[in-house]
Amino acid sequence: MSEQAGAVVPQAGTAGAAGTADQRREQMLRAALEVITERGYAETRIADVAERAGTSPALVIYYFKTKDQLLTEAIRYAEDYWYEAGTRRMADLPTAAARLAEIVSMSFLAEEPDDPGPDWLLWLDLWAQAARHSEVASVRQKFDERWRETIHSLVLAGQETGEFGPVDAADFALVMSALLDGLAIQVALGDPAVSARRAFQLCMRFAAGQLGFSWDGSSPAGG
Amino acid sequence: MSEQAGAVVPQAGTAGAAGTADQRREQMLRAALEVITERGYAETRIADVAERAGTSPALVIYYFKTKDQLLTEAIRYAEDYWYEAGTRRMADLPTAAARLAEIVSMSFLAEEPDDPGPDWLLWLDLWAQAARHSEVASVRQKFDERWRETIHSLVLAGQETGEFGPVDAADFALVMSALLDGLAIQVALGDPAVSARRAFQLCMRFAAGQLGFSWDGSSPAGG
Amino acid sequence: MSEQAGAVVPQAGTAGAAGTADQRREQMLRAALEVITERGYAETRIADVAERAGTSPALVIYYFKTKDQLLTEAIRYAEDYWYEAGTRRMADLPTAAARLAEIVSMSFLAEEPDDPGPDWLLWLDLWAQAARHSEVASVRQKFDERWRETIHSLVLAGQETGEFGPVDAADFALVMSALLDGLAIQVALGDPAVSARRAFQLCMRFAAGQLGFSWDGSSPAGG
Amino acid sequence: MSEQAGAVVPQAGTAGAAGTADQRREQMLRAALEVITERGYAETRIADVAERAGTSPALVIYYFKTKDQLLTEAIRYAEDYWYEAGTRRMADLPTAAARLAEIVSMSFLAEEPDDPGPDWLLWLDLWAQAARHSEVASVRQKFDERWRETIHSLVLAGQETGEFGPVDAADFALVMSALLDGLAIQVALGDPAVSARRAFQLCMRFAAGQLGFSWDGSSPAGG
DNA sequence: TATGAATGAGAGTTCATTCAT
């Protein structure tokens, strides 16, 4: 995570000469995520993934048995990756407000100048697929639950320390995550009305208002 | 609109024996929307649309020249339809708060028992497509602008009459529409944590809090 | 013929508002020839011909019943046209040698600066079609007979007047027309080794040598 | 060449159970040539070629990526094959006149009774295609250059030994090859006025006259 | 484990032709 902030998709090309079977699998999953992000879920061909991973289509099938399984596993992989990155980044932050800011920041902002930022495009595809693909749907739902739960307990923690005021933590988690998603759509699609920075600030202002903490408008990376 | 509340997709099968060329076109567009909603944008085959519209694939091409054009036009059609439905439904409502409630209601609630409610699934697909399909992207963006503008001027009107307090109308419009989108995702994907009713109420509570109007928790259809 | 020398394809666009059925037919035939020349026989679509003739595909079929008939008639039309042009141009020339030079000239040279010259491309297509299309084959063969016969009697006439020496007129006609065809292929395909002028001169030199007349190297248009 | 005289198209069906990928390719090229010769270039379907080669259309595409490439390569293959056959057959002949007779013979005559003779039909199609298909055009032109060059140097050689008189070798090569083409058209299309034998003799008589060697009227196969 | 070769099941699109008006 040091070189690529909150990016959903870890790099694929790095691997080299395969190594263990598990490494091969992961390499293919990363390749799949890259291709999905670039081309879109439905336009992702096994041949593309194979090429990206430096192998043959037949081997991809050999590992994943079917295209559907490849893509579903790739999505699971991305979500685990993202969730883990989130908890890791919040780990050492002292206040609940800082941890919340970190989450919001992760959603919109790149950590370093050349970082492309989180790949919401993958999420857009994921939602569309979840609508008709029950396997994807359940993966997505579990992820969202975990995510809301993270916010939920973060709020409870903040309330215990007195940082946050007495709001319904569950409602807040739901609204907050919806707001993140909704703004992320605009940011991901490059809507000129919604820059990543503005999305970040609107989210934080909303949270500050609801939870009753003061926030100076700065992003965590800055100061 | 009397029989099908805020549904994005009007029925296709109803038409009967074609009639004008324009009617044929519209029939095909409706058929396309139905199929997109059911199968997803990428899985929509010309043959499906043709069958749904009761014609042959060749005729669909005859009218739309290419699959891409068919789907793009279908999306444009749906958005115009939905926007028009929104403005029509707000037309006769006396207060700004009532008009806002109508918009939120349209987004989540079916008006009558057998109404399937708005087809957010179409929107999920649209977002995913907009990411890589510039034509779709521009259609989507224009629609979102119109939509935020609607909310924007609704707020300004409410502020003039004293119904609403002094918030930044543009910021509110942006956050409000993002919230609608974000919650709609959960509702559309059938997340058990977010029923349509709950989404409606969370939205309204948020709006009431921000704009400073009192809201008794009722939906416009009920009372 | 005043403005377009030996061109195989007369213009189509000129006609205007149809007029009699016969005019319509001819207009379509001319349009067909244009399209065949441009696109090639096999790539000629009824729709192209219709558009060129300013009508609808359905009307073309109405007149010719089938695509095949249209194209076959078009070819017959072109050959008649070309044959007629040839005899007309030879009509008033005093000597057999001049008439021969006129024929050769017709095959390669444009008469006026902006004249594209004869459309051998049509002939290339015709040969290819004749190979598998008996109707076309018989049209072609009759044309070639007439053409060789023309040369044949031209030679006999020249021999009677003492202009030409005693060669076998039939053999000469055959070889001469083959030479015209063979060189025309190169000219038509733009082979850099064979300009229209060079083809003309090689032909004339051959004829002069065989028939024993003297020829100063000039083309009939020049002097 | 012992079993199939000057035939442009080598057999396809013979191959058997594929073998190397290269063999497969060649098998397909031969199949393509057969089909082009029978049906014509434009009427050649990938499915026909596949069936002839005993495989599936998909495999043909697998090897040649596109129909166009298949056909273009097939033509290149045929020309190389023919050119090579020509030089091979001339190799051991003692006199320039004999070599010339061999070339002319190759163009018209079958070597053995059941030999179909050279497939000029393929050439007719090739010319028609070359007119609008630049790739084909350049293949054809290079072939023609090689061919004329062959005749050219053959003449020079004959002049050096004193067999041939002092004509312009380049002009002769051009006229001679044009004559071959022109007569071949008639022969290929089965014109009753031009049998293969007559075409052969006319060509040889022309050459003998121009180059000043004596020729007894026999064909090389006969004596 | 790894892959090139092979294929079947479509998909979109074209086009001659028909038909109702």
Add this chain to the structure above:
DNA sequence: GATGAATGAACTCTCATTCAT
């Protein structure tokens, strides 16, 4: 006579998947 609408029959090309090696 003239045409827009309609269609069925192809045709090329794609792609997930299988198989022999």
